[in-house]
Amino acid sequence: MSERIIQTADLSAISGGLRTLSRNIEDVGGRIDKVDDTVTITRKELFDLQAQFHQFLDTYNRATQVSLAETRLIKIRQELTSKFGHYGDVRRAAVGLLQATDISVVHTATMRDITEELMVLTPAYWLAPALVALAAWLRDDQFLAQRALGEALRRDDEKTSLFFALISRRAGRGNASATWLDRFLGQQNPMQLQRQTIILINATAGGVFSPNVQQVCYERLQAWIGELSDRAGFVEEQRVQWRQALLSKIPEDQHGARYPHLERLCTNWAALNGQLNRASLNTVFLDHMREIFESPLPSSTRLAEAVDDLLTHLVTDHDAAELPLRKEEARLQAIIAQDGRVDIAEKHHDLEREAFEENVSFTQLLTNAAMHAERSGASRASQRLAFALSRAWVHNAFSDLTIETRRTQPDTAHLQIGNWTGQTHDGTEEKALQSSLEQHIHSECLAALALVKLGPKHVICGILGVLLLLSMFTGNFIFAFIGVALLAWVFFEYRGLEKKRDMVRDSFDRRAQSEKADLDGCLAEYVEWLRDFAARDAVATQTSAYIDAIAPDSHLALREESSRRILSNS
DSSP, X not given: OHHHHHHHHHHHHHHHHHHHHHHHHHHHHHHHHHHHHHHHHHHHHHHHHHHHHHHHHHHHHHHHHHHHHHHHHHHHHHHHHHHHHHHHHHHHHHHHHHHHHHHTOSOHHHHHHHHHHHHHHOTTOTHHHHXXXXXXXXXXXXXXXXXXXXHHHHHOHHHHHHHHHHHHHHTTOHHHHHHHHHHXXXXXXXXXXXXXXHHHHHHHHHTOSOXXXXXXXXXHHHHHHHHHHTSTTHHHHHHHHHHHHHHTTSOOOOOTTTOHHHHHHBTTHHHHHHHHHXXXXXXXXXXXXXXXXXXXXXXXXXXXXXXXXXXXHHHHSOOGGGHHHHHHHHHHHHHHHTTTOHHHHHHHHHHHGGGGOSEEOHHHHHHHHHHOHHHHTOOHHXXXXXXXXXXXXXXXXXXXXXXXXXXXXXXXXXXXXXXXXXXXXXXXXXXXXXXXXXXXXXXXXXXHHHHSSOOHHHHHHHHHHHHHHHGGGGTOHHHHHHHHHHXXXXXXXXXXXXXXXXXXXXXXXXXXXXXHHHHHHHHHHHHHHHHHHHHHHHHHHHHHHHHHTOOGGGOOOOOTTOSOOOOOOO
């Protein structure tokens, strides 16, 4: 009897030990889960920290580029001032001399002293001897006027000819103006025009010259186009040239704020974002043309001020020696304007830098005037005429870009949500894609549940526990106790499998709900993207019609004292 009691007591202790062991095992399991959660959180925080570091690094690099550009810009402008600042004195004196002549408030002797001093201080600048010649002409000193005029022509024949053409027009000397303009135009090569030729387009388009002089200028412009058109490959060159000009107008907007799901989960989002920007060109270019053609021109009653502006453009135009520094100044300004994004700034600068070229073809001159007026010095009237003369080339280039934009439009949006990938053509495949996503998640869930099972270690411990338990029949109760403990651990592990399976199922249920919501968001945003693209693309019809409506002979401004202008129909 006593032996039975002892055995009962011993089994009770074993049972208590097994329960304690089970609780300890569950506690260890819970701690392991907490460690897993902590590792997951730590990994996420590490990824967030990495993203913040890259963002900080990008911000720092951009700030550094802006700082370097600003410092370099100051040096460039200081160099421009030190090397060419005295040119400004001559330019201001030229405008002042013309204004003083208009109101007759300065003695000719004063004009002589000022112009001769500028001649001494500026030994290489064409405008200085031109002013000496002008002052000598006003006081009827023919000998000095001819000598100074010869020196001005020697220094820069083209600018001097244009300068006196404008002066002659201002003085009402129509024949002299025509002579000087003929001399100026006769020196031009339509393949290598000097940048100051834009002044002539300003004068022709703005109605500065009398109708007969305007006729001569317009005929020369048409002749240049005819001469260039006879060259092999000319039409293709114009397509490329205007294509590059139009590309410079494509915005660099980021549309991720409007389409957050696509930005995050669409693998070809960069292409979709780029297509929206390309389609936006239709509106951007249409607004650009409307601003040019629908904004009012300067009043014709202020013709004297318009001539002063034209002369100011001529005398303040960049000299050939200044161009390298002006190019660098423009590049640095582009970097600052793009907030240190050097790649974008360089791209825009490369597309626009031809506006700074010292020698350009007449057609490139028209392109610069139409698309980059602020850099090429073109007036609003010149922009109108440039568009009018280039209408066919603009139409061809715009049509090419429109076709290219439509052809390169992605026909599908490629989605990657978690480990699932799919694609949509028009956002209407909701049921099929959701079914595919559910099957994918269900397959992964089954694979994960299949992993929730007793492993080799449990089998080994179970077999070892049985063998040790059998040693009880040999009277070795210690090994039997160990066997019971091992079997109990395997038993409790087996009982915990269903709980783990429930946790896996809950996890995949939450994941399915979240990823289905992401899929719905992607599909809805893609439908909106298609509508957005279609709306932007539809503007191409209006833009093309606006281009076709431009007529070359309707964009020459009338001179104030003339009620009509004469243009040949040839």
